[in-house]
Amino acid sequence: MTPEEKLEHKRAIAREKAARAHRRRMDSTTKAERRQIAQENDTRLFDWGRLLPHIERRPDGCWLWRGSFSLVFGVLRPWVKAGALGGMRADYIVCCLHRGRPPPRCFPSRTCETVGCVSPDHLVWSNMAVETAKARVRHEQEKLVGRIE
Numbered sequence: 001m002t003p004e005e006k007l008e009h010k011r012a013i014a015r016e017k018a019a020r021a022h023r024r025r026m027d028s029t030t031k032a033e034r035r036q037i038a039q040e041n042d043t044r045l046f047d048w049g050r051l052l053p054h055i056e057r058r059p060d061g062c063w064l065w066r067g068s069f070s071l072v073f074g075v076l077r078p079w080v081k082a083g084a085l086g087g088m089r090a091d092y093i094v095c096c097l098h099r100g101r102p103p104p105r106c107f108p109s110r111t112c113e114t115v116g117c118v119s120p121d122h123l124v125w126s127n128m129a130v131e132t133a134k135a136r137v138r139h140e141q142e143k144l145v146g147r148i149e
Contacts, residue, residue: 050076051094055118062112063119065090074116095123103127 001009054067054076065074067090074090095108098120102108109126110117117123 048097051090051097051118054090061119061121062114062117063122064114065116065118069116074118090118091123094118094120095125098123099125 054065054074056064056066058064068075070089076088076090076093089108091108091110092102095102102125106125106127108123109131110122111124112119112122114122
């Protein structure tokens, strides 16, 4: 066996061992606990060193995401597989790193309303009720200004 084959064999054994441990953990947990474990495992793959090369800092305080996008959200992929889709929202990762784990049913929301901003100072955990109320206020303000009828 060549040294490369030995190394690949060791890696395969390590992958199988990790998969067995993961399956054991998943078998003894509820669906909500499994989701929490998956999110914790995903966010552990990230740190500021991976994020900063994709960020452009502007003088107004916004940090614009210059990496990949999915719809209007910046996306950072923790792993790359041929033809694989997915990844995690950049604003979610920054909010986790800066503010800790999200409360239940919460997601990151921008206070600056700049699409693509991932500045930790502009991101807060929010929920759908708060975002709906903000949208109603914004809609009423736009009606007063005359942008919409």
